Amino acid sequence: MxxxxxxxxxxxxxxxxxxxxxxxxxxxxxxxxxxxxxxxxxxxxxxxxxxxxxxxxxxxxxxxxxxxxxxxxxxxxxxxxxxxxxxxxxxxxxxxxxxxxxxxxxxxxxxxxxxxxxxxxxxxxxxxxxxxxxxxxxxxxxxxxxxxxxxxxxxxxxxxxxxxxxxxxxxxxxxxxxxxxxxxxxxxxxxxxxxxxxxxxxxxxxxxxxxxxxxxxxxxxxxxxxxxxxxxxxxxxxxxxxxxxxxxxxxxxxxxxxxxxxxxxxxxxxxxxxxxxxxxxxxxxxxxxxxxxxxxxxxxxxxxxxxxxxxxxxxxxxxxxxxxxxxxxxxDTPEDISDKPDAIDIESFDGEIEFSDVSFRYNDGADVLNHLSVTVAKGESVAIVGPSGGGKTTMVSLIPRFYDVNSGAVRIDGKDVRDVTLRSLRKCIGIVQQDVYLFNGTVAENIAYGNPSATREDVVKAATAAGVNEFVDKMSDGYDTVVGERGVKLSGGQKQRISIARLFLKNPPILILDEATSALDNESERMVQKSLDRLAEGRTTLTIAHRLTTIKNAERILVLTENGIAEDGNHKELMERGGIYANLYRTYEN
Ligand SMILES: Nc1ncnc2c1ncn2[C@@H]1O[C@H](COP(=O)(O)OP(=O)(O)OP(=O)(O)O)[C@@H](O)[C@H]1O
Ligand SMILES: [Mg+2]
Structure with a gap:
């Protein structure tokens, strides 16, 4: 029994x-x-x-x-x-x-x-x-x-x-x-x-x-x-x-x-x-x-x-x-993140980002972000550094509303991201991550994912800007080469450049680069970085990178720790200050 x-x-x-x-x-x-x-x-x-x-x-x-x-x-x-x-x-x-x-x-x-x-x-x-x-x-x-x-x-x-x-x-x-x-x-x-x-x-x-x-x-x-x-x-x-x-x-x-x-x-x-x-x-x-x-x-x-x-x-x-x-x-699973009934559809954003007293935790976990406040001006290029698990990825995930803040607000051009439609919000943000997801299709199809109404000409233009042409031209089927499931037939750097080409087509005012080049060797990092630099021109850009050399030239560096933004300034200023960043950088150099 x-x-x-x-x-x-x-x-x-x-x-x-x-x-x-x-x-x-x-x-x-x-x-x-x-x-x-x-x-x-x-x-x-x-x-x-x-x-x-x-x-x-x-x-x-x-x-x-x-x-x-x-x-x-x-x-x-x-x-x-x-x-x-x-x-x-x-x-x-x-x-x-x-x-x-x-x-x-x-x-x-x-x-x-x-x-x-x-x-x-x-x-x-x-x-x-x-x-x-x-x-x-x-x-x-x-x-x-x-x-x-x-x-x-x-x-x-x-x-x-x-x-x-x-x-x-x-x-x-x-x-x-x-x-x-x-x-x-x-x-x-x-x-x-x-x-x-x-x-x-x-x-x-x-x-x-x-x-x-x-x-x-x-x-x-x-x-x-x-x-x-x-x-x-x-x-x-x-x-x-x-x-x-x-x-x-x-x-x-x-x-x-x-x-x-x-x-x-x-x-x-x-x-x-x-x-x-x-x-x-x-x-x-x-x-x-x-x-x-x-x-x-x-x-x-x-x-x-x-x-x-x-x-x-x-x-x-x-x-x-x-x-x-x-x-x-x-x-019946709640869609916590959906459009408010009165959400506004915005055609274009300038790209100023503001975190205002933001606190966030995953489900019932401990606080990942604690009363975080920082503003990134339109067109500014900002690097975010900090310890692993410190919440960098989490912080940038709040901008496209992959998750919603527990308190405080994230604003773009002064508008709370929860007050605009998800469609218009996500249209204005481009994300490049360490691992790229390519769908099983051709190179051209994968690039066109950035803008399904793009013509072949637009695709080739975007591909050229992202440096995709450098390797596609050598392939027997060119842009019609099938990339295989998840893009297994391409190298990491090649996949990354395709994902960048997608964003040239999408043309968003805000760009988030989360460890975009971390998995690449020096040679392909250099090539991908070149494409990224071109992409970042004129856009508000948040870059997360472990390799501090990638970040050294950023206009502004934010150091994110458990207690919010601990340091904020350019490489020279932060080195002179001799705080966390200076320490990180010295360790990194050795
Ligand atoms: N989906 C999730 N669900 C629950 N907890 C998560 C989730 N993603 C991240 N975390 C936790 O949130 C904290 C911050 O993670 P996050 O990925 O933002 O760190 P990070 O600064 O980007 O780290 P890294 O430099 O290693 O990428 C970590 O403690 C992590 O365990
Ligand atoms: Mg991360």
Missing amino acids: AKKESRRKSGDKTKIEKGTLRRIFPFYKPYKGLFALDLLSAFIMSIAGLVFPVLVRVLMYDVLGDDFKWAFLFQIAGIMIAVKIVEVACRYYMTTVGHIMGARIEKDIRMSLFNKFMRLPTSFYDDNKVGELMSRSTTDLFDITECTHHCPEEIFIVIVKFVGTFAYLMTINVELTLIVFATIPVFAVVTYFYNNRLNRIFRQNRKKIAELNTHLEDTLSGIRVVKSFATEDLETKRFEKDNEDFVKIKRQSYMNMGGFFSSITLFSSIVYILTAVTGAAFIQKGHINAADLITYLLFVNTLLGTVDILVQFTEQYQQGIAGFQRYCNLM
Whole structure:
């Protein structure tokens, strides 16, 4: 018992909140017509399923009766064929159009999910794994879709068939009908029990597969690290273990599945035997005749099929609603960083930046910035130095509102960044970081990311300004060379220059360079620096760099420590002052 309890807790069951189901209805709205037809098909199909045994009974009465007529036999045969054709047509409609409607709903839900992903703040992605988010937009959505069109159909079919069968059989013989129906609850309980257990195991299955995939993704993404540390064997062993666990869980689920299917078969047989034997006894006593018994047996077949559908329904419903609940939870994640209702759209900024008494901490962590105040004039070039982990990256992340201040304000041209639209704010800021993210596409496409409406001419101009032409001209496909996933086919300096070309196209008044050249060797640093200098001309520029030689020539240097801006001046002034910067510089020189 205790073991069972703990397993239940570890199986990550999503708690279904009240009102979740209601939130799915709006997704049906655009497909009202299709959905109504889908349900109508389910209805007709169920009725057709019920009519068939009735026709068999009529036929049997005719055959076994005294005044048998061939013409009647052919008539019934004709009706039977017609009923079957209608049933088949309805099934065809349900499996095609019903599924297509499901896919349309899935498309709509996926789109709203993607839009949400685009709106969620950076902090959301600090706390969530990409692999998990991926699985949400695949497996969860699949479950939701299956549920959206199957569940209503199934409910419909089950109700029509149960009620129809019961009503019809009651007209033949009340006692036999009650006996047959008395077995149904037992059957339902057995299947429900197994089904629940199977569901739990299926959930663990999925979790295991998700883990395997995440593991694989992680290893493949870091394949260069694996190879450089020659840890292939270690990785293989670790993967092997996960892979073994997979079989364990699968084994468990198949054991249960075996139990499930055989108990269904066993139980069906019992119901058949019960009906046949009791029915025979009833014939003997003259309560019913042979034609009625055949009808009963056919209806038992329909009923057992209906229970099967009911079980499928519970499973699909549970999975679908759990997936939908996770979707709702994600949709309910607050978008702390979004436009205020009265946010203003600003066409162009001059680029004066002011930090006014800014304090900031990540989530519940300690303060990273403490009452920081500093102003950077329009067009000024400022370097920020300080100890690692001192908050330099954090400080500049507040300007494009990747995070919002806890108190104080960041202003551009005197306007609080929270009062302008994110679109206009981020349009005026260009960022170059140490690691560049290139999308899998061509060099030209990656540069055009800076301004999607740019012409090929604009792209080449920007590329030339950034020094991209120096290496692209040597490539066989030139600007149409594919850079590979994340730009693996390019050197660090080349990638960096492409990211600079993007910014020439974007042409923002404010520039943030965070360790842009730190990962490069001297030669490529020199080249990238040249491009950066060209880019920085006439723009307000904040440069963060570990190599103090890069910074030495800055007009103004800020030293950021735990206690805010400790020193502020140019290289010469700060060296004369003999404080933190002078110390850093001397250590650096040695
Ligand atoms: N996304 C985050 N979530 C929580 N804490 C963070 C996050 N990013 C940074 N921190 C913490 O904030 C502090 C400041 O980090 P930040 O990256 O701003 O330092 P930095 O001055 O840029 O350092 P470096 O010179 O090494 O780049 C560190 O203590 C770090 O652990
Ligand atoms: Mg940093």
